[in-house]
Amino acid sequence: MQQMTSASVSRSAKWNGSGANNEWTRADWFVALSGELGGACNIAKKLTRLEKSQRGNNLDESQLHAALANELSDTLQYLLLTAHACGVDLEKTTIENFNLKSKNLGFPERLGPDGLYFSGDNE
Numbered sequence: 001m002q003q004m005t006s007a008s009v010s011r012s013a014k015w016n017g018s019g020a021n022n023e024w025t026r027a028d029w030f031v032a033l034s035g036e037l038g039g040a041c042n043i044a045k046k047l048t049r050l051e052k053s054q055r056g057n058n059l060d061e062s063q064l065h066a067a068l069a070n071e072l073s074d075t076l077q078y079l080l081l082t083a084h085a086c087g088v089d090l091e092k093t094t095i096e097n098f099n100l101k102s103k104n105l106g107f108p109e110r111l112g113p114d115g116l117y118f119s120g121d122n123e
């Protein structure tokens with residue numbers, strides 16, 4: 001996650017000229033993130049229409065799945081950029097939050113520096 005964040009931040013600084021996106025506010029980043037997630041939601045709606053044989057699609061299922069994958073990828077990139085703009089270490093926070101929820105809900109899955117493990121394995 002750190003490598004993807006670094007690459008996204010570097011590319012973002014060059015996107016609209018020298019460091020243009022560094023002038024974005026937190027709100028700007030959240031609006032951009034929402035736009036990408038909204039695009040994914042729109043494609044999910046179209047997939048649902050297709051599954052229910054409803055009208056309103058110009059793309060077939062494979063095209064919609066490819067478009068959904070692209071939108072979700074864009075959403076992840078904007079999530080990483082938004083977290084960076086907010087000073088949040090998303091990888092660290094995600095691991096901590098995942099492990100706390102697993103513990104509170106009684107699930108054995110935990111995340112650590114070497115990936116997935118099960119409580120009791122490394123405790």
